Amino acid sequence: MWWPAAFKCFKALCRVNYALTALVLGAFSGWVQAADYSGPLFDAHLHYNEEAWNGQAGPHPLGDVLARMQRNGVQAIVANSRPNDGTKALAEAREATRAAGVTVVPFIRLYRNRADYTNWFQDESIYAMVQAEFARGTAAGPYRGIGEFHLYDSANANGPVAKKLMLFAQDQQLAVLAHVDDVAIDLLLAHAPKARLIWAHTGIGGASVERVEALFTKYPQLMGELSYRPGLTCGDGALCPEWRALLLKYPTRFLIGSDTWINQRWLYYDDLMRGYRRWLGDLPPAVARRIAWDNGAALFLTPRP
Numbered sequence: 376m377w378w379p380a381a382f383k384c385f386k387a388l389c390r391v392n393y394a395l396t397a398l399v400l401g402a403f404s405g406w407v408q409a410a411d412y413s414g415p416l417f418d419a420h421l422h423y424n425e426e427a428w429n430g431q432a433g434p435h436p437l438g439d440v441l442a443r444m445q446r447n448g449v450q451a452i453v454a455n456s457r458p459n460d461g462t463k464a465l466a467e468a469r470e471a472t473r474a475a476g477v478t479v480v481p482f483i484r485l486y487r488n489r490a491d492y493t494n495w496f497q498d499e500s501i502y503a504m505v506q507a508e509f510a511r512g513t514a515a516g517p518y519r520g521i522g523e524f525h526l527y528d529s530a531n532a533n534g535p536v537a538k539k540l541m542l543f544a545q546d547q548q549l550a551v552l553a554h555v556d557d558v559a560i561d562l563l564l565a566h567a568p569k570a571r572l573i574w575a576h577t578g579i580g581g582a583s584v585e586r587v588e589a590l591f592t593k594y595p596q597l598m599g600e601l602s603y604r605p606g607l608t609c610g611d612g613a614l615c616p617e618w619r620a621l622l623l624k625y626p627t628r629f630l631i632g633s634d635t636w637i638n639q640r641w642l643y644y645d646d647l648m649r650g651y652r653r654w655l656g657d658l659p660p661a662v663a664r665r666i667a668w669d670n671g672a673a674l675f676l677t678p679r680p
């Protein structure tokens with residue numbers, strides 16, 4: 376449970392102080408909820424993969440996933456799915472998404488199947504697929520990004536198709552959602568220094584807070600998505616101090632996401648969003664709102680120049 380710094384206390388005095396504080400704050404109904412962020416959420420890392428819906432019925436049909444978004448206050452999503460049919464299904468469900476209050480921001484996934492995960496960076500047929508998808512667009516409007524892609528060996532950031540896709544993204548002002556290590560961030564941005572790179576999980580591979588900060592300083596257009604980020608929260612779901620400091624230093628550079636890469640993530644979607652609301656509540660309200668919603672909205676919900 377989060378307590379305002381002003382109410383922190385020590386040892387024996389603690390219980391008494393907490394009880395008094397609870398009494399005082401309890402007079403204003405809903406004070407516990409007030410500590411959590413309660414505004415809109417922009418889920419900037421969402422997959423609607425084949426196994427989630429299986430063409431239509433699946434364990435998580437459209438109505439199910441939209442209901443999960445709606446009840447959690449998720450009002451916009453970056454949809455990227457293996458294969459792209461899942462994203463197209465979301466984009467085409469105009470009436471249902473409108474009713475759920477969810478705006479779909481489509482990204483082109485590079486993966487037609489699981490085999491593509493490990494070879495996309497040198498597979499010309501994937502480059503051709505991305506071109507065709509981009510030309511086609513979606514019922515929810517043009518694609519706004521590519522990815523999520525993975526690089527299990529950062530050297531593959533120099534693969535011919537990786538390089539071509541970075542340049543394509545830069546030319547077309549498409550964001551790039553990349554699950555890579557810190558070394559690959561440098562390599563990818565060397566190809567296309569003006570590309571808008573969203574670092575999925577912001578250094579899940581072990582980049583320290585200091586390393587993340589150095590890259591954010593070096594690349595002003597680099598954004599960080601925070602699902603699965605080790606060390607982000609401590610014990611009770613509160614922000615760890617060093618991450619809180621980084622979010623406060625770069626409030627315009629972070630996004631949240633569900634990363635529904637397996638069906639289990641859909642099952643726990645409520646818990647994931649509750650977890651975000653919990654630690655967002657540790658931040659000043661304006662900063663929480665930026666990370667929860669404004670940063671994604673600024674990237675994707677404003678008309679392109």
Ligand SMILES: [Zn+2]
Pocket residue numbers: 420422523575634635636
């Ligand atoms: Zn993912």
